[in-house]
Amino acid sequence: xxxxxxxxxxxxxxAAAALLLLTRWQIQxxxxxxxxxxxxxxxxxxxxxxxxxxxxxxxxxxxxxxxxFGAYSSVVLHKLTSVPIPMMILVAGLVSGLLGFGMGxxxxxxxxxxxxxxxxxxxxxxxxxxxxxxxxxxxxGIYIIRPAQSPIHGxxxxxxxxxxxxxxxxxVALARTIERSRLGLGLAAIRDxxxxxxASGVPTLRLKLxxxxxxxxxxxxxxxxxxxxxxxxxxxxxxNLSYAVNxxxxxxIGGMTSWVGPIIxxxxxxTIQQVATVTxxxxxxxxxxxxxxxxxxxxxxxxxxxxxxxxxxxxxx
Numbered sequence: 295x296x297x298x299x300x301x302x303x304x305x306x307x308x309a310a311a312a313l314l315l316l317t318r319w320q321i322q323x324x325x326x327x328x329x330x331x332x333x334x335x336x337x338x339x340x341x342x343x344x345x346x347x348x349x350x351x352x353x354x355x356x357x358x359x360x361x362x363f364g365a366y367s368s369v370v371l372h373k374l375t376s377v378p379i380p381m382m383i384l385v386a387g388l389v390s391g392l393l394g395f396g397m398g399x400x401x402x403x404x405x406x407x408x409x410x411x412x413x414x415x416x417x418x419x420x421x422x423x424x425x426x427x428x429x430x431x432x433x434x435g436i437y438i439i440r441p442a443q444s445p446i447h448g449x450x451x452x453x454x455x456x457x458x459x460x461x462x463x464x465x466v467a468l469a470r471t472i473e474r475s476r477l478g479l480g481l482a483a484i485r486d487x488x489x490x491x492x493a494s495g496v497p498t499l500r501l502k503l504x505x506x507x508x509x510x511x512x513x514x515x516x517x518x519x520x521x522x523x524x525x526x527x528x529x530x531x532x533x534n535l536s537y538a539v540n541x542x543x544x545x546x547i548g549g550m551t552s553w554v555g556p557i558i559x560x561x562x563x564x565t566i567q568q569v570a571t572v573t574x575x576x577x578x579x580x581x582x583x584x585x586x587x588x589x590x591x592x593x594x595x596x597x598x599x600x601x602x603x604x605x606x607x608x609x610x611x
Contacts, residue, residue, distance in 0.1 A: 356414060
């Protein structure tokens with residue numbers, strides 16, 4: 295049966311708040327917050343990707359576009375007016391959600407590899423626009439100076455970590471709610487057999503538009519704090535290939551049919567990449583992703599969650 299959606303939201307929020315207080319109280323190492331921020335960011339990205347790619351079955355290679363639009367919307371707000379980062383996150387969600395809706399409206403009549411190529415083309419077009427937009431720095435990039443003081447106790451990176459942890463909670467709670475709702479059932483029907491779902495009366499286009507909008511909004515929200523995290527933003531870093539690759543690989547490794555899968559994949563891959571960055575080189579990150587993907591495709595094609603479920607069913611027989 296599990297926990298109902300009405301209980302899951304408050305219980306998961308309490309768990310997230312407890313984790314936040316525990317880490318802020320017990321851990322003083324500043325690098326922990328730098329690394330944990332990245333892992334939490336990938337939880338949001340992987341969960342957002344999975345709403346469209348896992349639940350609906352539409353592979354999206356345009357993660358970089360939504361993520362970068364979220365980051366650059368914060369840059370625009372930073373230059374125009376002084377607003378707190380939580381407001382920037384909301385605006386980034388709105389901007390990237392609208393982008394997701396527009397992308398869906400234009401491309402969701404395509405299927406399979408054609409849809410995937412269309413989303414990749416979207417990322418290329420978005421990067422070209424940013425490169426030629428001087429107001430946000432264009433190809434030369436732009437420096438963002440962090441405020442001297444954090445709005446809450448602790449350093450500014452700890453503040454960004456706190457925001458990303460809360461955003462991770464929101465993304466995960468939303469994904470779990472979708473999975474166990476009528477919307478989730480409709481998305482699963484589309485994934486299994488879209489023509490049969492449409493013949494059965496499922497409003498497939500409407501549900502797919504909802505999925506692209508929610509997925510895009512969460513991706514944009516995860517990118518909103520990026521300018522304050524890196525302090526220098528340019529198109530190369532904001533449209534980095536690792537965002538698109540990781541957002542696909544993490545749900546695949548963790549398991550795409552469950553809200554838990556992207557969390558497992560993001561924590562596993564993100565932690566390994568952060569350790570490799572410190573001990574060896576960040577250049578190995580994509581190599582690590584590739585090797586793990588090959589291993590899981592061979593050993594556990596349905597991801598870690600699928601492997602656990604298969605073994606549980608085998609024991610019950």
